[in-house]
Amino acid sequence: MSDIETFRAETRAWLEANCPASMRQPIVADEMVWGGSQVEFKSADQQLWFERMRERGWFAPGWPVEYGGGGLNRREERVLEEEMRRLGCRQPQYNLGLWMLAPVLLAHGTHEQKLEHLMPMAKGKRRWCQGFSEPNAGSDLASLKTRAEIDGDDFVVNGAKIWTSYGDRGDWMYALVRTDPAAKKQQGISFLLIDMKSPGITVKPIELISGKSSFCEVFFDNVRVPRRQLLGQLNDGWTLGKQLLQHERAAMSKFAEGGTPSHDLLAVGAPYLRDEQGAVCEPELRARMARVLMDAQAFALTHRRVVEEAMAGMDASGPSSIMKLVLTEQEVAKYELLAQLMGQRGLSWEGREFSGDEHDVCRQWLLTKTYTISGGSSEVQLNIIAKRVLGLPG
Ligand SMILES: Cc1cc2nc3c(=O)[nH]c(=O)nc-3n(C[C@H](O)[C@H](O)[C@H](O)COP(=O)(O)OP(=O)(O)OC[C@H]3O[C@@H](n4cnc5c(N)ncnc54)[C@H](O)[C@@H]3O)c2cc1C
Structure with a gap:
């Protein structure tokens, strides 16, 4: 053997x-x-x-x-x-840290930073949240305004982050901050690792339509962050942030491999295609279901090929955007179909007994609406693909 x-x-x-x-x-x-x-x-x-x-x-x-x-x-x-x-x-x-921060830390961190941050993640003791987006810096992330000024051995951070998933549960945050306001916007940004227990941090949860609040606003008021928590070079955070987003998109495309909750379309949806005698009564919906299932299968095979290519050392930056775009749009289409098949029953929320397969379809349907926004919206992925994969003019 x-x-x-x-x-x-x-x-x-x-x-x-x-x-x-x-x-x-x-x-x-x-x-x-x-x-x-x-x-x-x-x-x-x-x-x-x-x-x-x-x-x-x-x-x-x-x-x-x-x-x-x-x-x-x-x-x-x-x-x-x-x-x-x-x-x-x-x-x-x-743990967001495992999938997204760690590859960047392994590539750019000092030995001391790796020892300090990787070990607790590998032991399941440190959870990370992501402090990138701000009220006026989402798709246009490079417009971020949260400032970090050097004062002795520390940075002093002031500003606010928004849409921070599980900011109230994170032990540490990796964040993009502005360290040179005079430079061109992409060039004045640095990548900081921030202990969420630091004095001056306030975390405020945001309520969501799905009933599960995972988002927070995070406010920084003269928060002192030791300079040794700068990852990479001062003012070079944009390069690291872009790399991290590639890992985020790659992680999201792993949804296809059963890593995150998703209903089995056939198990949940197929019974709704038949009437009480068992005859197919919804031929159009059945055709749509076949299309969604075939798309999912095609995606899984393509995803496998892209993973093999990445393992062989090929550049995966373009494919990670394509994978993220396609998979999240497929999940949306799948849940739209499920919601339609299940009718009123698909909108049930609480106080109703569902079989194991049907549990939480409504919440999940609502959640898929966020997939095409988080990690960079579908439109932004299309822009990246146009520019980096197809080489089209800006
Ligand atoms: C579930 C979820 C979890 C998230 N978790 C985090 C997190 O943990 N940490 C974090 O930092 N952020 C997080 N975000 C924020 C996310 O990164 C932003 O919502 C996203 O980048 C979009 O930014 P925005 O919300 O400011 O929308 P905008 O940037 O204001 O976009 C609004 C609309 O305009 C479109 N648009 C914008 N620019 C262009 C363009 N150039 N071309 C074409 N269309 C464009 C967008 O596609 C979108 O439809 C999360 C978001 C979601 C939904």
């Missing part, structure tokens, strides 16, 4: 022995385990799976062992992903 085949066999055996049966069920929103100091478990199995994967270093299988990772090479990492998918294993820990 080759080394990789041996690794596959051992990994499969370990997962089969260590992943509890209930952790092999499709993930639902309420059961995602977010790491960090406020980690919560809904069941003993969740905790067991979390602890076992943590001990193995498989929260971050590809990171070096010295930073708390599993030390796997890219092929082994891919094999682990494949074996987890094959068994239907849930992600043991969700």
Whole structure:
């Protein structure tokens, strides 16, 4: 047996022995385990799976062992992903830091910064939130105004961030701040790592239509951030921020692999296509369902190819925008169809018993509306694709 085949066999055996049966069920929103100091478990199995994967270093299988990772090479990492998918294993820990910040930190951080920040993530003890958007700087992110001025060994931060997902639960924030107001807007920005317990930070949750409030506004009032928490070079934060957004888009396109909650269109929707005698009574909706399912299958195959290309070292910046755009638009189309199929029942919210498959469709339908905005809107992705992939003039 080759080394990789041996690794596959051992990994499969370990997962089969260590992943509890209930952790092999499709993930639902309420059961995602977010790491960090406020980690919560809904069941003993969740905790067991979390602890076992943590001990193995498989929260971050590809990171070096010295930073708390599993030390796997890219092929082994891919094999682990494949074996987890094959068994239907849930992600043991969700954390923006793992998917988005860590690759940037690994590429640009000092050894001390990696030791300070990677290890707690790899142990599930530090949860990160993202402080990029501001009231007048969303799509036009480079217009951000939150200022950081150097004062002795610290930066002093003043301003406000908005749409900070789980800002009230984050232990730390990675943020873009303006450090040179006189420079051209992209050139005066730096990338800071900020402890959310720092004096002068106020976090205010924002209520959402889905009934689940994940957003916050975060205000900074003379917040002192040690200079050693600058990631990369002073005034070079825009380069790092762009790289981070690529990782965010790549992470969002992983929705296709069962990493985030999504209903099974066939299981939930198909019964609504038939009348009481079992005959198909909705041929148009059935055709639409077939299209959505075929698109999903085509996406999954293309996504697999893009991942292989990225593993082979090819530039994935264009594809990450294409993947993010296509997948999120597909999720919207899928839930629009489900909502239509289910009719009034699809709008039910609370106080009604649903079968397991139908649980929370309405909330999820509303949530998909955010997918085409977060991580850069669909229109912004189209602009990026036009410019960077197709080479069209601005
Ligand atoms: C679920 C969710 C989670 C989020 N989490 C975070 C987070 O944790 N941290 C964070 O920093 N931010 C977060 N955001 C904010 C997100 O990044 C911004 O909402 C997004 O970048 C759009 O910015 P905006 O809301 O200011 O809209 P605008 O930029 O004001 O855009 C308004 C509309 O104009 C369109 N538009 C804007 N510019 C162009 C253009 N050049 N060409 C064509 N159309 C254009 C947009 O597509 C959109 O339809 C989150 C957003 C959502 C929905």
